[in-house]
Amino acid sequence: MDFGDFSSLAESYGKYRQGYAESVLTALLSLLGTPPNRAEAIDVGAGTGLWTRMIASRGLARVTAVEPNDAMRAVGEDQTKSLQITWLKGSGELVPLNDACCDMVSMASSFHWVDFDKGTREFHRILRPGGRFVALWNPRLPATDPLLQDIQAFLKDLMPNMTRRSSGLSGISEQLTDMLESSDLFTDTVYLEGRHTIALTKQDYIGVWRSVNDVQVQLGAQKFAKFMRYIDEVIDNDRQVEQTYLTRAWSSQKI
Amino acid sequence: MTATNIDPKLLQILVCPVTKGPLEYDKEKQELISKQAGLVFSVRDGIPIMLPDEARKLDDV
Numbered sequence: 001m002d003f004g005d006f007s008s009l010a011e012s013y014g015k016y017r018q019g020y021a022e023s024v025l026t027a028l029l030s031l032l033g034t035p036p037n038r039a040e041a042i043d044v045g046a047g048t049g050l051w052t053r054m055i056a057s058r059g060l061a062r063v064t065a066v067e068p069n070d071a072m073r074a075v076g077e078d079q080t081k082s083l084q085i086t087w088l089k090g091s092g093e094l095v096p097l098n099d100a101c102c103d104m105v106s107m108a109s110s111f112h113w114v115d116f117d118k119g120t121r122e123f124h125r126i127l128r129p130g131g132r133f134v135a136l137w138n139p140r141l142p143a144t145d146p147l148l149q150d151i152q153a154f155l156k157d158l159m160p161n162m163t164r165r166s167s168g169l170s171g172i173s174e175q176l177t178d179m180l181e182s183s184d185l186f187t188d189t190v191y192l193e194g195r196h197t198i199a200l201t202k203q204d205y206i207g208v209w210r211s212v213n214d215v216q217v218q219l220g221a222q223k224f225a226k227f228m229r230y231i232d233e234v235i236d237n238d239r240q241v242e243q244t245y246l247t248r249a250w251s252s253q254k255i
Numbered sequence: 256m257t258a259t260n261i262d263p264k265l266l267q268i269l270v271c272p273v274t275k276g277p278l279e280y281d282k283e284k285q286e287l288i289s290k291q292a293g294l295v296f297s298v299r300d301g302i303p304i305m306l307p308d309e310a311r312k313l314d315d316v
Contacts, residue, residue, distance in 0.1 A: 062264055068306060077302070086265040089304045096272035096296075096305035125275075 010048065010071035017211050019050055020108065020138050021194035021247035029058060031190060031251050032103050033130045036060055039103040042126060044092045044119075045110025049076035049085065051136070055106070056083040064097070066090045093118040100128045111135040112172045116179065124185040127254040133186060135176065136249035139169045140208075141195065144244050147234070154230050155215070162218050169246075176250050186252035197244045205241040206231055258285050259301035272305050288313065 029036045036058050043052040046065035056063040065080075065087045067073040077087050090096045092107065092114040105123040107114065123133045142148045155162065172179075180186045200208070209215070209231060216224050235241065260282060261269070271278055271289035278296070279288040285298040287305075294310040296303060304310075 064265060064268070073302075086262040087302055088265065088269070089302060089306060089309075090272060091306060094272035094305075094307065096270055096303070098268045098270050099275065101268040 007069060007071040010069070010075045017048065017050055017208065018138070018198050018243070018245055019054055020136060021196040021245070022054070024136070024192050024194040024247045024249050025054055025058065027192050028104075028132075028134055028249060028251055032132060034103045040101070041104040041106065042066060042095075042097060042102045043106045043108065044095065044123070045107050045113060046076060046087075047072045047108075047110065049080045051106060051108030052076070052085055053080050053083055056080070056085050062086075062102075064088065064102075066092070066095065066097075093122065095122040095126055097126050099125050101126050103128055103131045104134060105131070106134040106136070109137050116172075120180075120183055120185050124254055129254065131254045132251050133180075133254070134249060134251045136247060137173060138245050138247050141244040141246045147241065148243075150234060151231055155227060158223055158227055159219055162215075173248060180250065180252045185255055187255050189250060189252040192249045192251070194247045195244055196247065197242055200241045200243050202235045202237060202239055202241065205235065205243065208243070258282070258298075261298055261301055261303055265303070269303060269305075273307055
């Protein structure tokens with residue numbers, strides 16, 4: 001598996017990745033100058049449509065999902081059939097959509113895969129005046145969770161020099177407000193976060209780990225198998241795992 | 256069998272990813288043609304495949 005290769009992850013991703021905090025979505029929609037039922041949104045790097053379906057469930061006038069990976073998009077299309085979402089294959093760096101065609105562009109757990117300058121130029125272009133670009137992530141919150149701390153300590157022993165690429169607690173999110181504010185394209189950046197807790201079965205919890213691209217890539221097949229065995233051993237079979245997620249979102253207005 | 260057409264709402268906002276210019280929709284062949292870029296994008300089950308790498312050149316048959 002390579003960095004950013006989501007083809008082999010699509011099934012785990014579709015099954016096990018959890019949604020974002022609803023209250024954060026409510027707040028993000030309230031920042032738009034348009035009421036939700038008249039707002040049009042483009043979700044870029046939509047993956048399996050976890051965030052896209054949350055937006056669409058709020059009754060927006062139009063929701064479009066853009067995703068380059070066929071396997072991820074196939075899962076997304078399949079899981080969102082009952083909602084008004086139109087899908088297309090495209091990238092965040094060459095968005096095939098008209099200038100000023102939407103009120104919100106979002107990238108959920110995907111902005112770290114796009115070239116910042118090319119991506120922000122495109123999002124600026126497709127937004128209407130006053131429209132907002134939203135980048136968000138949904139990392140698991142380790143501070144409140146002894147099991148997750150234990151597993152991450154094992155991961156660190158297994159590979160001391162591992163760098164997390166996309167956890168949403170590191171990398172691009174450390175300076176995102178500054179990056180957006182200094183880009184000349186966006187202003188009035190708002191940062192929001194909200195916690196939500198989900199009870200997972202052991203199998204679902206293991207599935208969440210199977211859906212993480214950067215851990216699998218860096219460990220390689222053998223160490224990843226060892227890692228998965230460890231998780232299997234430390235959790236009792238009938239145990240429910242309470243997992244707290246931290247939705248972190250940036251909303252920035254088009255200049 | 257009839258092909259699935261692109262959602263009309265999507266078609267309204269769809270442009271060439273390279274030139275951002277207009278696209279011509281050939282419903283029979285299920286293709287989107289960007290004359291300016293000289294590229295033809297395919298449409299599979301109503302899903303436009305809008306990556307330049309996966310488009311064919313307009314002259315190729």
